[in-house]
Amino acid sequence: MIENALKGNRLYWIWIALLLLVIVFGISAFSQQLRLGLSVTGLGEGVPWGISAMQFTFMAAVASVSVLVVLPSYLHDYKPFGNIVVIAQFLGASASAIALLSLFIDTGKPQLLLGLLRYATPFSPYSWAFFLLNGYVLINLVTGWATLGAERKGVPVAAWVKPLIYLSIPWAIALPVVTGFVFTPFSGNQWIASLLVFRLLASAFAAGTAVLLLIILILQRTTGFDAGTKVSDKLVLLVAYAGSLTFALIGVECFSRSQTSPLLWLSLLFGIVSLAVFFVPAWKSSTRWLMTASAGVIFSLWAEKGALLLYSSTGGMVAYTPTLKEVSMTLGVLAIGILFLTILLKAVVVVKRAD
Amino acid sequence: MNEERREFIKKTSIGFLAGIGVSSGLFLNFLLEKTDASLWSDKNIAGTTRWGMLIDMRKCIDGCQKCVDACRLAHNVPDFGNATHQIAWLQKSPYREVFPTSGEDFAGKERTGKSVPSLCNHCADPPCASACPTQATFKRFDGIVALDYHRCTGCRSCMASCPYGAISFNWKEPRPAIKAINDIYPTREMGVVEKCNFCSERLLKGKLPACVESCPEKTLTFGNLNDPKSEIRLLLEKNQTMQRKPELGTLPSVFYII
Structure with missing residues (x-):
């Protein structure tokens, strides 16, 4: 199935070339960081x-979205989602891979990162995040690939896949929770800290479904793979619910803090405007509007994560401007993940269209 | 026949030795001496050791940097001369930065106008040690929060979780920025964190920490907090002292008289 990644039209190859270009810039910046240390970044x-x-x-959160497709599809036998289960699983795997690579480029000694497996401790949220993300990449790749293979042959999914799929459900919920604990020192205020994990869980589902919806709409436009209106309607509903909860919680933080980061206000503003599209019937039936609004929600929740980092763990706000090298590295990692996802989705689309 | 047996013995013994090598790598602990955890206590139990420090700000002279300099010299701490990449185990910071929640907003200049020596608090419940994913930051049997520079991956979880900002990261290659390298304490590499170690390498030789020894005014008192007869305990009994951000429950071992 993977050989299909080597066949494609002009648009496909332009897209791949673009991703490779971004990756090359990222690798060049990373090699400089290996030589000069993290002083090439804006950190300090x-x-x-x-x-x-x-x-x-953000990506650990997006990865958890597969649970929202897997759970209705496998536990409640909701048939329409059967069509996109593999896409959600591959999105879960790619997003976790991006999250892991982001950790990798952010360490002072990336060559020692395997020590995390050897000296792991249950007290460290970072340790948990590393373990869960590695496991999640594996689970989703294996189950996704097995499901796709069964679909291609027109046979039911093998029996050993199901327990793994059930395992992925609590695993997915644990991801945003654990990353929430990694970031609690930054919340600055104790009762906001207690809300943080819950907010990250809600925002994970909002951001994840928005990314999934965007991918499905893009696939519809570029490859002719149609998931069906039932699927997109359900995803719109999920973004609307999870998004409302998230922006209510972001609003609580905006209005209750004595000093709110401007990025959080931007996130709230963008989020509410974009979310409105998911509620108005005339707008949500237009693909173009839905794509724009999904991108809006994604941007807004990206900014929410940024706002988290602007609070200093010793109190107050920090002055931080990322450098160009830092941006290239981060985008490079993102491009690696998207390339990975593109190759996987290429196989999915070919199998689906052969049906 | 003989040749084969020889070959067999040779190969098995190589395999056996390799096996020992691998297992000692995987289970390092069985080669090491066990530490006796009962020697330490965060509770006040006589006979146990919990190193602590008392900083008497009534004696500290504003503008004096002798303790900071002694610390830099003793531990090969680099000086980059810029605030973003600075590395400090011990530094003198403005009162309000050291005690932002002390509730002394209206206190007079003689108390809050001075810059206060700030260092790792060697907390009895250190958030940095639990945040560290590789246990490179850990609590020793004598209460010192120590660091294994060879195990640190440079993830900076400890920096993010320390409410005192006591941990520094080597953003650049540190060696060129060390003025005079001594061979008493190892230098560090780029990409790892470092912080005050209460001069554990000096304690081993029965010496006091470098900062304590260097202060001409005897501002700093170092000793065992669990020994009722130690000088630090007598001072803590007689004076009103404070810790940094006690409300966080980290239980610092560094005390201040303001």
């Missing part, structure tokens, strides 16, 4: 983490 005294950590949180 009082600013331990930056946009790379932000991408880690």
Whole structure:
């Protein structure tokens, strides 16, 4: 199935070339960081983490979305989602891979990262995040690939796949929770800290479904793979619910803090405007509007993660501007994940269209 | 026949040795001496050791940097001369940065106008040690929160979780920025964190920490908090002292008289 990644039209190859270009820039920046240390980034005294950590949180959250497709499809036998289960699983695998790579480029000694497996401790949220993300990449790749293979041969999914799929459900919920604990020192205020994990869980489902919806709409336009209106309607509903909950919680933080980061206000503003599209019948039936609004929700929740980092763990706000090299590295990691996802989705589309 | 047996013995013994090598790598602990955890206590139990420090700000002279300099010299701490990449185990910071929640907003200049020596608090419940994913930051049997520079992956979880900002990261290659390298304490590499270690390498030789020894005013008192007869305990009994951000429940071992 994977050989289909080598066949494609002009648009496909332009897309691949673009991703490779971004990756090359990223690798070049990373090689400089290996030589000169993390001084090439905008981080420093009082600013331990930056946009790379932000991408880690965001992608760990997006990865958990597969549960919203897998759970209705496998536990409640909701048939329409059967069509996109594999896409959700591959999105879960790619997003976790991006999150892991973001951790990798953000460490001072990436060559020692395997020590995380050897000296793991249950007290460290970072340790948990590393374990869960690695496991999640594996589970989703294996189950997704097995499901796709069965679909291609027109046979039911093998019996050993199901327990793994059930395992992925609590696993997915644990991802945003654990990353939430990684970031609690940044919440600055104790009762906001207690809300943070819950908010990250809600925003994970909102951001994840928005990404999934966007992918399905793009596939519809570029490849002719149609998931069906039932699927997109359900996803719109999920974004609307999870999004409302998320922006209510972001609003609580905006209005209750004595000093709110401007990025969080931007996130709230963008989020509410984009979310409106998911409620108005005339707008949500237009593909173009839905794509724009999904992108809006994604941007808004990206900004929410950024706002988290602008609070200093010693109190107050920090001054942080990412450098160009840092941005190239982060985008490079993102491009690697998207390339990975593109190759996987190419196989999915070919199998689906052969049906 | 003989040749084959020889070959067999040779190969099995190589395999056996390799097996020992691998297992000692995987289970390092069985080669090491066990530490006796009962020697330490965060509760006040006589006979146990919990190193602590008392900083008497009534004696500290504003503008004096002798303790900071002694610390830099003793531990090969680099000086980059810029605030973003600075590395400090011990530094003198403005009162309000050290005690932002002390409720002394209206206190007079003689108390809050001075810059206060700030260092790792060697908390009895250290958030950095639990945040560390590789246990490179850990609590020793004598209460010192120590660091294994060879195990640190440079993830900076400890920096993010330390409410005192006491941990520094080597953003650049540190060696060129060390003025005079001594061979008493190892230098560090780029990409790892470092912080005050209460001069554990000096304690081993029965010496006091470098900062304590260097202060001409005897501002700093170092000793065992669990020994009722130690000088630090007598001072803690007689004076009103404070810790940094006690409300967080980290239980610092560094005390201040303001």
